[in-house]
Amino acid sequence: MDTKNKFKLFLPGITAEINDKVALIAADLREKTTVLGYYSTENRNVFLKTEKAYATKEFDSFAEMVNQFIADHSLENITKIAVAVPGPVIGGKSAPQRLPWALDADDIKNQTGIKEVFLINDLEASAYGLQHVAQDDFVKIHDSGNFTPGNAVLLAPGEGLGEAALFWDGSFLRPFATEGGHCEFSPRTNDEVEFYSFLQKIYGIVSWESVLSTGGLFNVYRFLRDVKRQVQPEWLTQEIEAGNFTKAIIQGAIDKRDRICTMTIETFLVFLAREANSLVLKMKATGGLFLSGEIPVMLEQFLNNSVFYKNFIISDKMENVLKDIPIYLVKDEKTIINGAAIYAAFYNK
Structure with a gap:
């Protein structure tokens, strides 16, 4: 992949001298563990100097966590903070349901004394972070060789379901957030109608996040177990009780250990x-x-077998478009925090 051509992001401040040799903090904010990184800018790039993970719920506010990070590393002259938030950001504020507290950029400024604070949706940050990904961390799933420059999309199932897009303006890609993961799931087959009914009894409104996430993976599993009467093996019962379901079910499928793993x-x-x-x-x-x-x-x-790709190109009239869409797996685990740093460093002049 030629990342220079495909990830020429709209960063209007990247050439401004005022954004060179700047010290900033970026955060990947999550329900259980938040990672804070100290970055500096040099030669139109960001460089991670140090980072630390904190238990999110041990702090009464995000600002308290930032102040602790600054104290832990004796940091000075920080001029910017970028916070990648797992939820919508509107008017410099966000109140993600999975977090113990709300965020307000002005409050963070006042409580930390840092003059520029940016809140950015975590998948929008991840889209910015694609520019920082090494060539080896892009795994080609499909490439027809018939590439047409245009918009791009990022799909990330994890604790939730993140979706973002990058608008191609003819010269640059401009990332933006979506909340598509909260759109309603729609079944296609009779079995999926059963699955929808199963989830509706639990959630009321069944969103795609209820299907494509760590919790969604478990929902698929327990539907197969409880409704389709697939047997839960004893070893998997032990893994579930130990809180290791996601890794265990995937490894079980890799090893072809039990039918329910493969079906899930x-x-x-x-x-x-x-x-x-x-x-x-x-x-x-x-x-x-x-x-x-x-x-x-x-x-x-x-992802490299036929199940994923054959289902990806199914369409009423658009298969000719879908077959030429390049598909890549991004293995870099730091796209969110790196992208937040890139945004804070270079988005504004």
């Missing part, structure tokens, strides 16, 4: 392909589909 992963792949298809078509993403997040990385060997 194949079903999940069908749903992943379908939502990828929808996202690509809605955004007319001829520039590519990029899969990232915890689950796709673990599913790498399955």
Whole structure:
């Protein structure tokens, strides 16, 4: 992949001298663990100097966590903070449901004394982070060789379902957030109608996040177990009780250890392909589909089989478009925090 051509992002401040040799903090904010990184800018790039993970719920506010990070590393002259938030950001504020507190950029400024604070959706940040990904961390899933520059999309099932897009303006890609993961899931087959009914009793409104996430993977599994009467093996019962379900079910499918493992992963792949298809078509993403997040990385060997791609190109009239969409797996685990740093460093002049 030629990342220089495909990830020429709109960064209007990248050539401004005022943005050179700047010290900033970026954060990948999550429900359980938040990672903070100290970055500096040099020669139109960002460089991670040090980072530390904190238990999110041990702090009464995000600002308290930042101040602790600054104290832990004796940091000075920080001029910017970028916070990648797992939820919508509107008017410099966000209140993600999975976090113990809300965020307000002005409050963070006042409580940390840092003059520029940016809140950015985590998948939008991840889209910016694609520019920082090494060539070896892009795994080609499909490339017809018939590439047409255009919009691109990013799909990331993990703790939630993140979706972002990059608008191609003819010269640059401009990332933006979506909340597509909260759109309502729609069944296609009789078995999927059963699955929808199963989830509706639990959630009321069944979103795609209820299907494509770590919790969604478990939903697929327990539907197969409880409704389709597939047997839960004893070893998997132990893994579930130990809190290791996601890794265990995927490894069980890799090892072909039990039928329910294979069925769970194949079903999940069908749903992943379908939502990828929808996202690509809605955004007319001829520039590519990029899969990232915890689950796709673990599913790498399955993404290269026929189940995913055959279901991705199913369409009423658009198969000729879908077959030429390049598909890549992004294995870099730091796209969110790196992207937040890039945004804070270079988006503003």
